[in-house]
Amino acid sequence: MTGSQAGLGMDDSGLGQLVDAFYARIRQDEALGPIFNDAVDDWPEHIGKLTDFWSSVMLGSGRYKGQPVPAHRKHRDRISPALFDRWLALWARTTDEMMLPEVASALQEKAGRIAESLQLALFFRLDGAVRS
Numbered sequence: 001m002t003g004s005q006a007g008l009g010m011d012d013s014g015l016g017q018l019v020d021a022f023y024a025r026i027r028q029d030e031a032l033g034p035i036f037n038d039a040v041d042d043w044p045e046h047i048g049k050l051t052d053f054w055s056s057v058m059l060g061s062g063r064y065k066g067q068p069v070p071a072h073r074k075h076r077d078r079i080s081p082a083l084f085d086r087w088l089a090l091w092a093r094t095t096d097e098m099m100l101p102e103v104a105s106a107l108q109e110k111a112g113r114i115a116e117s118l119q120l121a122l123f124f125r126l127d128g129a130v131r132s
């Protein structure tokens with residue numbers, strides 16, 4: 001590490017700082033930003049929910065009680081597989097910049113798996129077609 005801050009760990013403080021920074025970037029992203037800015041009225045509440053989500057997923061805290069699939073299904077007309085790739089690329093950049101290397105790769109791997117299952121829930125159809 002040369003002066004950058006790629007040093008945060010897998011704890012509530014590190015995850016909280018990561019989620020804050022990630023959604024600040026999301027909001028400014030020209031493709032993803034408008035979807036989030038239209039959907040989310042209360043950003044502190046959303047960021048709190050997402051911090052709980054990552055704390056549950058990575059630390060087993062059990063704090064997140066929501067249902068991600070219906071939350072995304074509401075916005076299915078605006079979400080595409082290409083946007084998932086963009087989300088994951090921004091997640092990779094942000095975790096690489098902020099987190100310890102092994103923490104960043106664990107977060108990237110987990111996000112990749114969740115993105116895959118969300119996309120199956122959103123786009124997979126029994127006739128085998130995938131909506132692009």
Ligand code: HEM
Pocket residue numbers: 032035036039040049050053065066067068071072074075079080083084085087110111114115118
């Ligand atoms: C193209 C990619 C994505 C887009 C555009 C997107 C968009 C959104 C939006 C608009 C909401 C707010 C829903 C609402 O309240 O109306 C939301 C919530 C959420 N997203 Fe995503 N999302 C994406 C990918 C992901 C991924 C990959 C994850 C997890 C790794 C994730 C986790 C969540 C969670 C946990 C919530 C809160 C759901 C709840 O209300 O309990 N999202 N997302």
